[in-house]
Amino acid sequence: xxxSPFSVQAIRDQFPALRQQVYGxxxxxxxxxxxxxxxxxxxxxxxxxxxxxxANIHRGVHYLSQQATTAYEQARRTIQSYxxxxxxxxxxxxxxxxxxxxxxxxxxxxxxxxxxxxxxxAMEHHSNIVPWQLLCERKGCVLKVVPxxxxxxxxxxxxxxxxxxxxKLFALTHISNTLGTINxxxxxxxxxxxxGAKVLLDGAQxxxxxxxxxxxxxxxxxxxxxxxVFGPTGIGILYGKEEILEKMPPYQGGGDMIAKVxxxxxxxxxxxxxxxxxxxxxxxxxxxxxxIEFLNSLDLEAAAAHELELTKYAQGILDTFxxxxxxxxxxxxxxxxxxxxxxxxxxxxxxxxxxxGIAVRTxxxxxxxxxxxxGIPGTVRASFAFYNTKAEIDTFVAALERSMQILGA
Amino acid sequence: xxxxxxxxxxxxxxxxxxxxxxxxEYIIELGKAVKGLSEAHKTKDKLIEGCQSNVWLACTxxxxxxxxxxxxxxxxxxxxxxxxxxxxxxxxxxxxxxxEPFFIDxxxxxxxxxxxxxNGLLSMVKRIKTEALQSLNP
Ligand SMILES: Cc1ncc(COP(=O)(O)O)c(C=O)c1O
Numbered sequence: 001x002x003x004s005p006f007s008v009q010a011i012r013d014q015f016p017a018l019r020q021q022v023y024g025x026x027x028x029x030x031x032x033x034x035x036x037x038x039x040x041x042x043x044x045x046x047x048x049x050x051x052x053x054x055a056n057i058h059r060g061v062h063y064l065s066q067q068a069t070t071a072y073e074q075a076r077r078t079i080q081s082y083x084x085x086x087x088x089x090x091x092x093x094x095x096x097x098x099x100x101x102x103x104x105x106x107x108x109x110x111x112x113x114x115x116x117x118x119x120x121x122a123m124e125h126h127s128n129i130v131p132w133q134l135l136c137e138r139k140g141c142v143l144k145v146v147p148x149x150x151x152x153x154x155x156x157x158x159x160x161x162x163x164x165x166x167x168k169l170f171a172l173t174h175i176s177n178t179l180g181t182i183n184x185x186x187x188x189x190x191x192x193x194x195x196g197a198k199v200l201l202d203g204a205q206x207x208x209x210x211x212x213x214x215x216x217x218x219x220x221x222x223x224x225x226x227x228x229v230f231g232p233t234g235i236g237i238l239y240g241k242e243e244i245l246e247k248m249p250p251y252q253g254g255g256d257m258i259a260k261v262x263x264x265x266x267x268x269x270x271x272x273x274x275x276x277x278x279x280x281x282x283x284x285x286x287x288x289x290x291x292i293e294f295l296n297s298l299d300l301e302a303a304a305a306h307e308l309e310l311t312k313y314a315q316g317i318l319d320t321f322x323x324x325x326x327x328x329x330x331x332x333x334x335x336x337x338x339x340x341x342x343x344x345x346x347x348x349x350x351x352x353x354x355x356x357g358i359a360v361r362t363x364x365x366x367x368x369x370x371x372x373x374x375g376i377p378g379t380v381r382a383s384f385a386f387y388n389t390k391a392e393i394d395t396f397v398a399a400l401e402r403s404m405q406i407l408g409a
Numbered sequence: 410x411x412x413x414x415x416x417x418x419x420x421x422x423x424x425x426x427x428x429x430x431x432x433x434e435y436i437i438e439l440g441k442a443v444k445g446l447s448e449a450h451k452t453k454d455k456l457i458e459g460c461q462s463n464v465w466l467a468c469t470x471x472x473x474x475x476x477x478x479x480x481x482x483x484x485x486x487x488x489x490x491x492x493x494x495x496x497x498x499x500x501x502x503x504x505x506x507x508x509e510p511f512f513i514d515x516x517x518x519x520x521x522x523x524x525x526x527x528n529g530l531l532s533m534v535k536r537i538k539t540e541a542l543q544s545l546n547p
Binding site: 351356364378406 | 429430433434437460461462482483484485486
């Protein structure tokens, strides 16, 4: 399918959620970092699946089961080719990013021993902190944290100092959900590999904004959530290099992940099924496949350029506000503008924006250690997708001014 | 005035506002009027941590009636606290235990007492009731 020229309006027309009013105001959806809206084609795919194609997969001889299995495996291939993985066996369906990271923390973690080090960064989402803390408790591994600057960029000198032969895994976010920082993952991965560490990229915020080529990046794991990339909730992906996944023990036991079960001994299924115990989220997987096909129909380079332009435009205006502080001023950032305003609580700003039809996120964004680093309880975060417009930003800015007036008066 | 009349009063006060922003401007005004607690009184035992905002609640019993003082870091939360205190202050523990803050729903502020809002208000109402219960069974 060839990509059509980039038109925000043509894209918006495909998202029913964007057409609605809230509190009598046209909805402006700037909470894409939390989850994205769904295009009609994904909604149709889900409906069609449950209406006509519903069956369990990998186990039926009958027509519907064959159809469902084919569709499920086709979705896997669509995703494989989208992130340029070598083989569909490297694409594991999970519940989402959190589930994917927990899978690695448990299963790859089984290969680690006391004293081995896990390296993360100061800008991680709780989902990329807590699973490693649990692993450290279980196995006696040690968690190390790469610090960041006040601009919200990784301290690369400290990174190299923290990296050693003891580092077995470096788990970091590709794009920060709170700051928008795009981390220089290519060179970080190279350096980590030089000491023999594996690298997990938390792609929850990058899959929907950047072109991902896991082979070129040479990351060992890449995790993302379907719901942040225009697909359904409850489905996500763990990409892992085949040779590493082969060595990892299963994460959960049950149906589908086995080759043969006896009470004495069970042998496991091959990849990727070894990591997909039980009936998976079939509809979700097929829905995610359809979301990825939708992306394939767009001019993604133009979409990314549009998102960057929105980010710069919003940041440029907000920067001129007295008493407003942008949190996250990395040179290389996209799609997120987080800020605080002197003497105004993010919750109050968020509530007043909401009443004017504008959806933003307020709070710590599941990055409490990062908030502690900045010495703030939380931020207001506007996060964009390619269906957002400059006109929406103008409306948002006016609504923010009105909110500040009310709160400051 | 009975506790029900106090609630009805609040509902009436809000009935003149049709626009959401006007309602919230009024809530913010109420919030600014709440005396709050001095920093010294914002101790850990009074803190009700919410995911979005924090609330502090202090309580005293005088002649069989309960008096609350409270504070919040967000002004909208503080405004709603002001209304809750207006309703519950000076009432007996029995009355407090029997009274749900129905004015919240009636004014259209239900979201602020929903568990997902996590602004500390729902926990605050629970704490008010717990304090009332404890004062009956010391
Ligand atoms: C950077 C990052 N990592 C992980 C997650 C967790 O994603 P999920 O809740 O879909 O598992 C998120 C989502 O909020 C995120 O932004």
